[in-house]
Amino acid sequence: MFLLQLRSELAKLFGKKRTYIGFGAFLLSQNVMLLAFRYSNWEKGTARLLEGNGYVATEFISTLTVAVLMLIPQILLLMPLYVMLVGGDLVAKEAEDGTLRMILSRPISRFRLLFTKWLTGVIFAAILVVSLGAMALFFARCWFEWKGMFIFIPIPGGQPIFNVMSAGEGLKYYALAHVLLAVNACTMLSLAFMFSCFNMKPAAATILALSFLFLSVVMEGMPFFEDWKEFALTHHFRAWILVFAKPMPLAQIAEALCVLAGVNVTAFVIGATHFHMRDIKS
Amino acid sequence: MIQLRGVSKQFGKRWAVRELDLSVPRGEIFGLLGHNGAGKSTAIGMMLGQVWPTTGELRICGHDITRDRAKALHRVGAIFETPVFYDYLSGWKNLQILSHYTAPTPPERIKKIVEWVGLTGREHDKVSKYSHGMRTRLALAQALLPDPELLILDEPSDGLDPEGIHEMRLTIQRLQKELGLTILLSSHLLNEVELLCTRIAVLNQGKKVFEGTLADAKQTKQWVRLKVGDFAKATVSLQSEKLITDTRNGSLVALADGVKIDALIRRLVAQDIPVFEVAQEEETLESFYLNLMQDSRAKPQELKS
Numbered sequence: 005m006f007l008l009q010l011r012s013e014l015a016k017l018f019g020k021k022r023t024y025i026g027f028g029a030f031l032l033s034q035n036v037m038l039l040a041f042r043y044s045n046w047e048k049g050t051a052r053l054l055e056g057n058g059y060v061a062t063e064f065i066s067t068l069t070v071a072v073l074m075l076i077p078q079i080l081l082l083m084p085l086y087v088m089l090v091g092g093d094l095v096a097k098e099a100e101d102g103t104l105r106m107i108l109s110r111p112i113s114r115f116r117l118l119f120t121k122w123l124t125g126v127i128f129a130a131i132l133v134v135s136l137g138a139m140a141l142f143f144a145r146c147w148f149e150w151k152g153m154f155i156f157i158p159i160p161g162g163q164p165i166f167n168v169m170s171a172g173e174g175l176k177y178y179a180l181a182h183v184l185l186a187v188n189a190c191t192m193l194s195l196a197f198m199f200s201c202f203n204m205k206p207a208a209a210t211i212l213a214l215s216f217l218f219l220s221v222v223m224e225g226m227p228f229f230e231d232w233k234e235f236a237l238t239h240h241f242r243a244w245i246l247v248f249a250k251p252m253p254l255a256q257i258a259e260a261l262c263v264l265a266g267v268n269v270t271a272f273v274i275g276a277t278h279f280h281m282r283d284i285k286s
Numbered sequence: 287m288i289q290l291r292g293v294s295k296q297f298g299k300r301w302a303v304r305e306l307d308l309s310v311p312r313g314e315i316f317g318l319l320g321h322n323g324a325g326k327s328t329a330i331g332m333m334l335g336q337v338w339p340t341t342g343e344l345r346i347c348g349h350d351i352t353r354d355r356a357k358a359l360h361r362v363g364a365i366f367e368t369p370v371f372y373d374y375l376s377g378w379k380n381l382q383i384l385s386h387y388t389a390p391t392p393p394e395r396i397k398k399i400v401e402w403v404g405l406t407g408r409e410h411d412k413v414s415k416y417s418h419g420m421r422t423r424l425a426l427a428q429a430l431l432p433d434p435e436l437l438i439l440d441e442p443s444d445g446l447d448p449e450g451i452h453e454m455r456l457t458i459q460r461l462q463k464e465l466g467l468t469i470l471l472s473s474h475l476l477n478e479v480e481l482l483c484t485r486i487a488v489l490n491q492g493k494k495v496f497e498g499t500l501a502d503a504k505q506t507k508q509w510v511r512l513k514v515g516d517f518a519k520a521t522v523s524l525q526s527e528k529l530i531t532d533t534r535n536g537s538l539v540a541l542a543d544g545v546k547i548d549a550l551i552r553r554l555v556a557q558d559i560p561v562f563e564v565a566q567e568e569e570t571l572e573s574f575y576l577n578l579m580q581d582s583r584a585k586p587q588e589l590k591s
Contacts, residue, residue: 008390012383019375102370106428109334109364109438110387111356117387283297284336286327286366 006120009112013124017090023128026086030078030136034143037074042147046073054154059168064154068174070147071140072155072181072248078136079185079244084217087129087189091196092210094121095279100206108284118276122197129189137182153178155248160225161233167250177247184244184257191237191264192217194271201275203282240264287312287436287468288333293342295328295492302328304492306342310470310485312435315462317483318472319575325492326472327367330440333470334364347436360388363429367441369421373414377405377424380413381431388432396431403427403457419450426457437461437469443478451478458482480571488575490582504569507532507540510547513563514554523557524550534577538567 017023041047050069051061095118098104107117153174158164169177196213200206217238223229224236233239243260246253288310295303303325310316320326331337332344335355344351349358371380378396385391400409403423408416416424422442429437439458443451455478461467473479479486486503488496496503514520517536524530524539529550532540541550547564554561 005386005390008386012386015375015379015383016372019372019379021374102366102368103372105336105366106364106370106384107387108336109359109362109366110384110432111359111362112387113356281338283331283338285331286368 006116009116009120010123013120014127017124017128022093023090025089026082026132027135029082029086030132030139033078033082034074034140037077038070038143038147041070041073050154050156053156054168057166059154064152064168065148066151066153066171067141067144067148068150068153068171068178069155070144071137071178072153072157074140074144075136076157079188083132083136083185083189084192084214087132087192088196088210088213088217090128091125091193092200092208092213093206094125094197094200095275096200096202096204096206096209099203099284102286105284105286114280115276118201118272118279122194122272125193125197126190129193130186133182133186133189137178137185141178157245157248159242159245161230165245165249167248181244181247184247184261187261187264188241188244191241191267191271194268198271198275201279201282237263237267287347288316288470289343289345290329290333291343293329293332293344294340295325295332295337296340301492303332303339303489306489306492306494308487308494308497310468312468313462313466314485315458315469315471315483317479317486318470318489319474319476319479319486320489321474321579324489326489327440328492329489330364330438330470330472333438334362335359361432361435362438363432363434363436364438365422365425365429365440365442367444369425371413371421371424373412375413376410377413377416377420377427378409380424381409381428384428385431391431395433399427399430402430418445419447419453422446422450422454435468437467438472439469440472441474442471443473443475451475455482476572476575486571488578490579493582495578495582500571503571503574507569509534509538509540509567509569510550511537511563511565511567512539512550513537513561515560515562520554520557520559523559524553527553529553 047065050073051065054061054064095104098107108114150171152171153169155165155167192213195216196209199209199212202209220236220238224233224239229236240260240263243257246257288308290306290308293303293306294301306325306329308329318326318329328337332339333346333351335351335358339352346358347361351358371377372383375383378400381396381399382391385396400406403426405420405423405427408420413421413424442458443454446454458469458471459482462469471479471483480500483500485499486496487494512520521530521533521539528542529545530539531542534540539550541547547566551561551564
């Protein structure tokens with residue numbers, strides 16, 4: 005029965021055109037970025053950085069290197085927007101349209117309904133991240149050769165991640181990074197989902213969740229909060245970058261995963277508690 | 287099938303429903319009447335476990351809705367005033383999705399229900415292409431999917447044209463006759479309620495002001511139309527003799543228990559008041575309802591003064 009309900013929720017989510025906006029936006033932006041990398045000074049700058057560190061640039065300007073370069077701005081800007089757009093819709097849109105009232109005239113418990121909806125959102129977030137990674141690899145492969153991977157990611161207030169590795173090793177870490185990115189996406193979705201459980205418009209839930217992230221980024225960047233930066237959610241979102249560090253800081257990654265899991269559970273519990281107490285009216 | 291005892295609901299400082307007692311027996315079409323904001327939808331929301339009662343007990347199909355929601359709603363279907371669906375999906379897919387929130391429903395059952403409501407041939411079209419009447423039929427189909435014993439209809443004829451209203455009325459009658467369902471019908475349309483319901487309850491400002499059969503509603507007072515030379519003088523005289531209990535609209539008088547029309551005429555003639563016309567007035571649900579509303583508005587004012 006639970007699987008049937010999950011299937012129904014997935015059918016509702018993936019039956020809507022707006023669910024695919026994120027996929028379309030990724031597709032477009034990745035191709036724009038590839039063109040920018042190819043035909044601007046971006047490629048030359050990357051080559052200079054490699055050569056300055058004693059590596060042969062042609063060996064490392066590859067599919068994997070470019071795929072990761074393309075990912076960074078999309079993860080910072082597009083992923084939160086599209087994941088939270090769907091997360092904010094999950095409950096609030098149904099309440100706004102009136103379909104929630106129809107569902108709740110049936111013998112399903114509110115908690116079960118919410119859990120099914122949340123799980124649907126998690127599946128969407130995971131699919132979006134996997135598609136993002138796969139599309140980045142596919143389009144980068146169309147333009148660049150399959151060779152070694154070069155990683156250079158500056159971290160605000162910390163040591164930049166600099167690493168070179170073979171294509172096989174790089175693909176392994178690329179896949180692992182996407183697992184952590186999926187956890188980030190789930191956390192973003194849970195935040196928007198939590199606001200969506202309150203009596204508000206879907207857009208308001210998305211905006212509140214985005215504002216929460218924005219506040220976290222701003223606080224993390226302020227020197228005054230230097231000692232408390234670990235309380236900022238966005239600080240823990242960087243775990244996916246740490247996968248590429250040499251040696252890999254496993255303890256830091258595990259800590260980030262625990263914090264994110266805690267945020268997910270907390271957001272769900274707050275949302276579910278409020279939703280349980282709420283009166284559902286037309 | 288439905289039992290409400292001392293049910294109240296407060297939103298902020300406002301009481302939407304106050305001390306509501308209601309009992310709907312099996313197999314009946316029960317009408318819930320009241321103006322906008324009288325508390326009908328809140329009461330229905332509480333019956334379906336969508337609105338939490340502030341006080342009181344609600345039992346649906348023998349189960350406490352607040353404690354045992356799943357059992358209480360297992361064989362309950364509901365339709366709300368404006369039927370809303372997932373417009374981007376087909377009618378069939380909508381029915382499939384909604385059935386999954388109750389119990390797995392075989393396609394044969396969905397097909398049967400689609401046939402019953404008269405949507406065959408259009409069930410695979412997107413709901414966005416449906417007319418209001420078709421949406422209402424789909425709403426009825428989704429309500430019938432769990433093989434209900436109890437059907438709760440909140441303004442089912444809202445937005446329908448006269449033909450649609452007629453069709454809905456026939457469908458409700460069919461539902462009761464063919465499937466033996468108990469139906470709670472909330473409506474503004476007094477004519478519909480009069481034609482369909484056996485018992486009614488009237489809500490005003492969250493309080494129940496009447497509950498009984500339609501016959502009870504029509505026989506609360508025996509009204510007589512009186513055309514006389516001086517209506518005011520006539521009513522004062524009749525009231526002093528305790529022949530009438532009430533007056534309305536400057537032409538109607540309510541006979542006291544056991545009083546017959548001839549006693550009225552004798553008194554008026556004795557008082558030398560010219561009588562031009564005396565006729566028994568048929569009480570309709572509409573006149574009863576309007577009078578009830580007038581009375582319940584007057585009562586708080588009397589208390590204030």
